[in-house]
Amino acid sequence: MSAPRLASNALRDPWWLRLPLLMLALAFVALFLVLPLLAVFGYAFEKGVDFYFASLVDEDARAAIRLTLLVTAIAVPANTLFGIAAAWLITRFSFPGRGLLLSLIDLPFAVSPVIAGLIYVLLFGAQGLFAPWLAAHDVKIIFAVPGIVLATIFVTFPFVARELIPLMQAQGSEQEQAAITLGAGGFAMFWRVVLPKIGWGLGYGVILCNARAIGEFGAVSVVSGHIRGLTNTMPLHVEILYNEYQRTAAFAVASLLALLALATLALKQLVGWRMRRATPADGTHA
Amino acid sequence: MSIELSAIEYRYRDATALAGIDLAIESGELLALLGPSGCGKTTLLRTIAGLEFPDRGRVRFEGRDVTALSARKRHVGFVFQHYALFNHLTVFENVAFGLRVRGWFRRPRRAELERAVSELLELVQLGEFARRYPAQLSGGQRQRVALARALAVEPQILLLDEPFGALDARVRADLRRWLRGLHDRIHVTSVFVTHDQEEAFELADRIAVMNKGRIEQIADPETLYTHPANPFVCRFLGEVNELPAALHARWTGIDDERVVAFVRPHDLEFSAGEGGARVEQVRDLGANMRVEVRHPALAQPLVAVWERSRFARSGLAPGRSVAVSAQRQVLFRGDAPVDAAERAGNALRDILVTHG
Numbered sequence A: 001m002s003a004p005r006l007a008s009n010a011l012r013d014p015w016w017l018r019l020p021l022l023m024l025a026l027a028f029v030a031l032f033l034v035l036p037l038l039a040v041f042g043y044a045f046e047k048g049v050d051f052y053f054a055s056l057v058d059e060d061a062r063a064a065i066r067l068t069l070l071v072t073a074i075a076v077p078a079n080t081l082f083g084i085a086a087a088w089l090i091t092r093f094s095f096p097g098r099g100l101l102l103s104l105i106d107l108p109f110a111v112s113p114v115i116a117g118l119i120y121v122l123l124f125g126a127q128g129l130f131a132p133w134l135a136a137h138d139v140k141i142i143f144a145v146p147g148i149v150l151a152t153i154f155v156t157f158p159f160v161a162r163e164l165i166p167l168m169q170a171q172g173s174e175q176e177q178a179a180i181t182l183g184a185g186g187f188a189m190f191w192r193v194v195l196p197k198i199g200w201g202l203g204y205g206v207i208l209c210n211a212r213a214i215g216e217f218g219a220v221s222v223v224s225g226h227i228r229g230l231t232n233t234m235p236l237h238v239e240i241l242y243n244e245y246q247r248t249a250a251f252a253v254a255s256l257l258a259l260l261a262l263a264t265l266a267l268k269q270l271v272g273w274r275m276r277r278a279t280p281a282d283g284t285h286a
Numbered sequence B: 001m002s003i004e005l006s007a008i009e010y011r012y013r014d015a016t017a018l019a020g021i022d023l024a025i026e027s028g029e030l031l032a033l034l035g036p037s038g039c040g041k042t043t044l045l046r047t048i049a050g051l052e053f054p055d056r057g058r059v060r061f062e063g064r065d066v067t068a069l070s071a072r073k074r075h076v077g078f079v080f081q082h083y084a085l086f087n088h089l090t091v092f093e094n095v096a097f098g099l100r101v102r103g104w105f106r107r108p109r110r111a112e113l114e115r116a117v118s119e120l121l122e123l124v125q126l127g128e129f130a131r132r133y134p135a136q137l138s139g140g141q142r143q144r145v146a147l148a149r150a151l152a153v154e155p156q157i158l159l160l161d162e163p164f165g166a167l168d169a170r171v172r173a174d175l176r177r178w179l180r181g182l183h184d185r186i187h188v189t190s191v192f193v194t195h196d197q198e199e200a201f202e203l204a205d206r207i208a209v210m211n212k213g214r215i216e217q218i219a220d221p222e223t224l225y226t227h228p229a230n231p232f233v234c235r236f237l238g239e240v241n242e243l244p245a246a247l248h249a250r251w252t253g254i255d256d257e258r259v260v261a262f263v264r265p266h267d268l269e270f271s272a273g274e275g276g277a278r279v280e281q282v283r284d285l286g287a288n289m290r291v292e293v294r295h296p297a298l299a300q301p302l303v304a305v306w307e308r309s310r311f312a313r314s315g316l317a318p319g320r321s322v323a324v325s326a327q328r329q330v331l332f333r334g335d336a337p338v339d340a341a342e343r344a345g346n347a348l349r350d351i352l353v354t355h356g
């Protein structure tokens, strides 16, 4: 027992090095994470509780909240399905283009969200590639809700797939094969074998995807057109309010986003903890 | 249900796993696939199950061509080497799985399902573990859950991939006797993979010895042991001494051909006297003694394994000079066995004895 302790003591830095490092890290966290968060709530309540709630129930604020919820409600389930399908394809089949698909999944992480938004404008905008067809069929995508949904889906695409691919790779397909030999069809196998196995990992991916879908600014900003009450999501609404010198109202809406972020963080911790607890019990290969 | 495989070939991207397999398995038979690691046993088993589709050749069940049929529709019980139990389900639910995923019109009613699963758990002696999860079982218990799960769908064919591979020697021996008993009761056509020849001999009605994607020989254990088709089979069935020898025509007195005599360690005889060979080492194996003898004409030492009492009577000790002979041997000329008729017309001249 004493040998490992000695080893870890040997690895430990002396206190005069450790203490300043620790202080530095704490100062960093305080300055860049805690202080801004406190500032958001401070400014939000600077004109009192009544003003705070008034800012939230304002016509445009409610429209922005509704739109954000709508976009999230479409983008998250869509990306959950895409993510599961992509992870399934990549981990269970070998086909030409598999490597390409893997890198394409990462594309939204690699390109700036603004570029992503611009690509949609170039494709679907008034001068875009599909403009004639869209005009002929009276479909509006850019500066409308469909564009916002598309941009959000694009930006949040990797979260679920990225979470599931390593998980499904590690688990292997033997249990699925066992299910097939027992007569399970695709649907039964998915519900009874695949989903319970990836459950917590999936939850983790969905939470991250959800957080990003709510908070996405860049790509959405490009395709939205900032039409009040129509194409403003919560982050865009915050920006507009701030630009119009309605600082307190802007921070009130922003505090809502901050609360969501905190809730996401808590949920993420919980799921991560459950996930780690679920894994060791998986040892059939003993 | 009988199984016929004809001219099965299977290639992975960079390796030929099966290079033309012909195999007929009778209904109710218990067949062992025996062979060294990487010879294609698992691939062959997966081909029968429909988890792998051959590049060439046909698979037939009871004369019906099932080559293109998916594993889901083949109705074959498969026991995976690492069991592949569903970790998130209890033992009961693992066994019930195959019944629960049936189409609703074929799904048994609740009471019926519970009775069927309980019966199976009794059969594999796991009745009291129904509520446990796989992670809470020992290796041997998991193994039996995997078996019960495969049997739950009442398969006509049962395939087992190294069913005892991950267990310790004691549990292995118990389980295989138990499996043999089970097979004698339910008579499902069974194929099991192993690379342990003792296991194959104890369990199987017939044994197919595989090497590099081909079947070298298929026969009952007795025939396999006494009449191996080629040196590979002979070597694979256990330790064997290879002694150079000559076939000596009785009437003309001419040494017509060099052959190799394969002699099992317990068939090897050493008698005290001048033979050019020398006892090098004696090891105590418990029930038996292992004697290694060095002969100047051979690169490898000759190995004999004798019972203790026989060893004691022989009076051998390290350093003693001995003459070598064999009680029983199998002769090969190149890769082909020397048949009995040819043996009868010739005398075997042991090169070690004559030139030693």
Ligand SMILES: Nc1ncnc2c1ncn2[C@@H]1O[C@H](COP(=O)(O)OP(=O)(O)OP(=O)(O)O)[C@@H](O)[C@H]1O
Pocket: B012, B013, B014, B015, B016, B017, B035, B036, B037, B038, B039, B040, B041, B042, B043, B044, B195
């Ligand atoms: N997924 C795969 N991709 C490429 N080659 C493979 C794959 N699986 C098996 N092989 C190759 O095919 C050959 C046969 O493999 P197989 O698993 O059937 O052997 P085995 O007899 O079951 O061996 P073991 O006793 O070690 O389980 C081997 O040479 C192996 O390297």
Ligand SMILES: [Mg+2]
Pocket: B041, B042, B043
């Ligand atoms: Mg194998």
